[in-house]
Amino acid sequence: MSSVTFATNRPVLGRPALGRPALSRSTAARRGTRLRITVRGRRVLAALVTLPIAGAIAFAAVSGGSALASGEVSGTSTFATVTVQPGDTLWSIAGEIAPQADPRDVVAEISTLNVIDGGAISVGQHLAIPAKYSSTGR
Template sequence: MSTISLSTATAISATARPATRLRLTARGRGVLLAVASVPLAVGIAFAAISGGSAIASGADKPVAAVETITVMPGDTLWSIAGSIAPEADPRDVIGDISRMNLLRGGEIQIGQELAIPAQYAE
């Protein structure tokens, strides 16, 4: 059989607390949080101040005039394409009108305003 012997020196050192333990009070935690958040607040303030000048205003951009056509009773995309561009292939004109007006499936309603692509506008 083996025996284990404990001396009082090892038992006392095992139960003693380390002398370098850091204890923070509630006020100390608040101060530490405030000091740690200062760089974050400075970064956000810098981004807010300098980021506003990067927004494009578009004031010097020329305004593009868009010609529109109002859909009348009996109008179809095919008839509209034939009337605005009789020399072009109606399928191409319909595709351009559909893309410009975000039409799904070529459905149009009476009274709807359709924007006409610039190459077909008179």
């Protein structure tokens, strides 16, 4: 009588499976639970941790200046104001309050201080004048 044997591909403890080394019980148990973080994984993890912090700092920096941009004057600073008359432009107001200065610079400072986009002003509007020009002119 002859006997027939079947080859299996399952690893058996203590005996290697086709081309693989034998696994001991402790190695087999540890192999599935070990976590290794590569250098790339550490970088990704660091980025995930720092992005929300950096985003919060950037948001605070951007929104921190919005209180002044909305027209509110903070602290005890006082500004001289000029009321826009019919026919006035930012250029003519700049020439009156600071005749010795370059009008382009004065117009830019007035526009920035009063949050004026495109130079559009209206009659009766009160414009804050930068402190260095408030003692001269109108």
